[in-house]
Amino acid sequence: MTTKTKNSISWVLSGLIGLMLSASAIDKIMGSGHALQMSALFGLSARTYSLLGIIEILSVFLFLYPRTGILGTLLLSSYLGGAIATHLQHQQAIAFPAAIEVFVWITAIIRFPELSRRLTINSAENNLVTK
Structure with missing residues (x-):
């Protein structure tokens, strides 16, 4: 596969x-009917749910901006991990947030070769680091 x-x-x-x-x-920040229903289901106030929307959109911006993409990846991963935990706590399906998290990581591995290298250190390089 070419770089382009x-x-x-x-x-x-x-x-x-x-x-x-x-x-x-945006759905969370604007407080749509669906968002308010979900916040009530999870036992969160509308204000807290709106704050989660702000955190989510800031993480997306950091993910999309090349210089802060890896930081954005980690923040989105943390955010989606919290979503998975919240869904589990309230007996909700976790397939959607888990699939998005996998999608984020696959994209990050393709987009940031340095991340891929750090996650797949081979044994020869590992031996050099420990010596």
């Missing part, structure tokens, strides 16, 4: 993630 193809795929995937999570964040 890899870059194109990574930006398309990043755009899809950005659209999905931005829509979710």
